[in-house]
Amino acid sequence: MDQIAAMRAFVRVVEAGNFSRASDLLDMPKPTVTKLIQQLEAHLRTRLLNRTTRRVGVTPDGAAYYERAVALLSDLDEIDASMARSQSSPSGRLRVDVPSSLALYSLIPALPDFFARYPDIRLDLGVSDRPVDLLAENVDCAIRGGDLLDPTLIARRVGEVRLMLCATPGYLQTYGTPLHPRDLEAGHRVIGYFSARTGRRVAFDMERGEERHELDLPYFVAVNDSTAYLAAGLAGLGITQTIEPMVTPYIESGALVRVLPDWHSAPIVLHVVYSPNRHLSSRLRVFVDWVAERFAGGGAYRPGQGAIQLPVQP
Structure with missing residues (x-):
């Protein structure tokens, strides 16, 4: 038995005064309404309605049950309505x-x-x-x-x-501009990044066509936060490999210069x-x-307008 459906049928029969009118209000065949009421009475082990050929009356037990059922169904309808509101306006x-x-x-x-x-x-x-x-x-x-x-x-x-290699103009003036990833191993300073979870340092990863290099380079300073990593690069401490949208504003302003522009990291x-x-x-x-x-649009990361920018060393 669908107890909620049976309760709704019972309430409609009481309010309509007969099964025919109740079945019209419920948009349900009259035999189905009758069966639901019979199942509800069997479940409760009491008679809820007195049936005559002209009208349906409510027994004392039926009157008490009606009041409780109306209150319960009203609460249930309110719960359904509140859930519908939360779906349309989440909070x-x-x-x-x-x-x-x-x-x-x-x-x-x-x-x-x-x-x-x-x-x-x-x-x-x-x-x-x-x-x-x-x-x-x-x-x-x-x-x-x-x-x-x-x-x-x-x-x-x-x-x-993707990640991009960048450095300040001042750094490149002092240490020169690398022309190949292997040049980073000869006299260049890099800024290291290590995992906040494992403490393991992340290697520089670069590829161009079929050629790929993964370099675990010596460093003078390493950090475990991407914002601090960018700040170290802007301070001219060395070459960084930073996410593209993070460094784009600084490249456009001239605060940073892209290094090895023909090389890319794996996405x-x-x-x-x-x-x-x-x-x-x-x-x-x-x-x-x-x-x-x-982040939609070809699967690419889209930087926002008004992105927060760090101060640049003079």
């Missing part, structure tokens, strides 16, 4: 973790658009290059680049990004990840969809 708090470079150069500058669409959502942004434990730290979702190390997470690919794939144990609420769903839209 509440989302805890999101984002790498520094993505936060400063794409996500945060684009947030006015997100809040214009979803003004009732509150975002708590964790901004760092440290991978978080989504469950242990109660994070709804995270944006991550590169290989996914946790196969238990649900991942949605949203785009990709880094970007994903939005969340735990399979995390309920995909309407607010989480619209945020994931918005991020995918943000």
Whole structure:
């Protein structure tokens, strides 16, 4: 027995005064309404209605049940309506973790658009290059680049990004301009980047056609945050390999110069990840969809207008 359907049928019969009118209001065949009432009475082990050839009356038990059923069905309708409203206008708090470079150069500058669409959502942004434990730290979702190390997470690919080698004009004037990746091993300074999770330093990765080089170069300074990495490059401490949208404004301004422009890194794939144990609420769903839209357009990473820029050494 569908108890909710039976309760709705019972309430309509009481209010209509007969089965025929109730079946019309419910858009349901009269025999179906009759069967539902019979099943409900059998379930409750009591008679709810007194039936005559002209009218249906309510028993004392039926009158008491009617009052409770009307209240319960009203609450159920309100729950359904509130859920429908939440789907059309999501609200509440989302805890999101984002790498520094993505936060400063794409996500945060684009947030006015997100809040214009979803003004009732509150975002708590964790901004760092440290991978978080989504469950242990109660994070709804995270944006991550590169290989996914946790196969238990649900991942949605949203785009990709490449790295560029850059240095300041002052550095190149002092140390010269490399013409081939192997030149970096001869007298050049590089800025190292090491994983905040493992402490392992990331090698320089460069390819041109079929030729590929992965160089684990000596360094004078290394950091584990992408924003600090860019700051070290802008300070003229050495050559960096930084995501393209992050350095583009500085190349355009002349603060940085691209090194080995004919060489590229393998693309880094970007994903939005969340735990399979995390309920995909309407607010989480619209945020994931918005991020995918943000990084759409041929799968490329799109820097935002008004990206936050770091001060440049004079």
